[in-house]
Amino acid sequence: MRFRNSASAAASDGQTKDRTSDDLQHEYDLIARERAGGHNALSAITAQNDIARELERRGEL
Numbered sequence: 001m002r003f004r005n006s007a008s009a010a011a012s013d014g015q016t017k018d019r020t021s022d023d024l025q026h027e028y029d030l031i032a033r034e035r036a037g038g039h040n041a042l043s044a045i046t047a048q049n050d051i052a053r054e055l056e057r058r059g060e061l
Helices: 012-018 021-036 041-058
Strands: none
Touching: 021 041
């Protein structure tokens, strides 16, 4: 499995508002799988938190 070295495209630069809820949910799930595999980089945790906040704001989570 390949792990990301930077924030996800869905969560970077505050662009979560421009992404569809499906895109954000998919990205959230990918980060969750990476974290379950032992990769817990701060950037991944931060990106996942940003996505979760946006999905919660939309009432999707």
